[in-house]
Amino acid sequence: MFKLFKRALGKTNDAVKDVAPKKRKNIPKEEFEDILLESDVHYDLVERLLETLPETINKIQAFNSLISVFQYKADFKNSEEKPFVEMIIGVNGAGKTTTISKLAYRYKQEGKKVMLGAGDTFRAAAIEQLTRWAKKLEIPIVSTQQGHDPSAVVYDTIESAAAKNFDNIIIDTAGRLHTQANLSEELKKMIRVANKAKVGAPHRKLLILDGTQGSSSINQAKAFNEMIGIDGIIITKLDGTAKGGSVLSIADELKMPIFYIGTGEQPEDLISFKANDYIDTILDEIFI
Secondary structure (H helix, E strand, O other): OHHHHHHHOHHHHHHHHHHOOOOEOEEEHHHHHHHHHHOOOOHHHHHHHHHOOOOEEEHHHHHHHHHHHHOOOOOOOOOOOOOEEEEEEOOOOOOHHHHHHHHHHHHHHOOOOEEEEOOOOOOHHHHHHHHHHHHHHOOOEEOOOOOOOHHHHHHHHHHHHHHOOOOEEEEOOOOOOOOOHHHHHHHHHHHHHHHHHOOOOOOEEEEEEEHHHHHHHHHHHHHHHHHHOOOEEEEEOHHHOOOOOHHHHHHHHHOOOEEEEEOOOOOOOEEEOOHHHHHHHHHOOOEO
């Protein structure tokens, strides 16, 4: 797991090396501040993290400061419901479809029966892309044509999976901006219909955040949470950015569970987020 985090945060660690090219037992507080800012940690959070630190910092002190960001109660909302329904939400380009394939692959590897629902009927390309992944992974999918009612896809997917005794359902949604009122209402309707098809569904609403957007994705996440209530986050594309420190800002601002980190384009490129491993990976580039 630790090596996977090291690969995922490769570009972030390269940026850290630019600020602190040589590992040491202790570093000046000012240098640690530069490292955090270079990694895209919010300035206000950096100031809070530094408040209780001495002028010269060792690895243990740095770790204790950073891990404090994750000391909030996170409800991972795991359920024994069957089928367990997850709805995947986020803006275009965040990596929703690829993430769905990764989740489906993960569940299948665990021996579970998985069904996909192509609820992004706004774009024909989204239906085609998800269908290709379903075929590649040999997983059934419920889909319709572009422009059709996505709530019907939600209902049909849950009905079909329940009838066939499936374990997991993963439903795609249109990549929508929270400013698009019509798409927002459509999303709310999909959630209502899911609950009609199976009381309590969707059991988990996961928001996909693009790691390359850094801390700027926080306002987007807040808006989605106010709109429908988000149960957790998956951060994608961290392997392609030097903004890995934004995870600290996201955790601090949203105080939501971070379920997974995307580390590449393949179905297996999804790792469970572990705060300790995340922080250790960054600090190992700084301290002996």
